[in-house]
Amino acid sequence: MAKTTAKYPVFALRLAQARERSGLSQTQLGVLAGLDPSVASPRINQYERGKHEPQLKTAKRLADVLGIPPAFLYTDDDLLAELLLQWNDLTLRQKKDVLKQVAATKTLRGKSSPKAE
Template identity: 50%
Template sequence: MAFYEYRGMPARSKIINSTIGRRLRQARERAGLPQDCLGALAGLDARMSRHEGGAHGPPMKFAEALAKVLGVPVAFFYCNDDRLAEIILAYSAAPEAKRQTLLESARSLVV
């Protein structure tokens, strides 16, 4: 087994799946939904524990359906930086005028 593999899965895939699982759990708990109801609400026949545990990364259509039910942008699931994930949630919850202000503020910080 190569040094970057773990149980047949490349290390990068394992990290991405664990990030998605952590974000999925955060969003589900934020929405107040039990694990067994989320898949059904999203119209998906899946065991959420596999995705939250990082065993499987959801395909994009699956992630989009979950994001819609949970009221979060799909990008939130794939964000491995906790502060950036919070910014993504704040941005998505803000009205359009505030989004523009947030974008301009962020740009001014790096100039």
């Protein structure tokens, strides 16, 4: 499993990654997520530096504004993070197809076989 390694907590890294990907400034993200404009930039900055982590409801609002699944902000697995970003862009039909493919792969591999790679 690919893991992130850094001096900042996973949430801080993922939030900064998603915000930069969206092209929003810290202030814009905070305001769009419902933070008071006077504290929006410093609060997002504190989240991205790992000084504070928001409550789950705030994290969900941030994820909604960024167009990402909230789980992206919490995973330390880089491959899963990428999958979550891709997942969010799929249609419901495509998501069901992916789940079927994963289930089929699991069945082919067998439950007792070791995981590849």
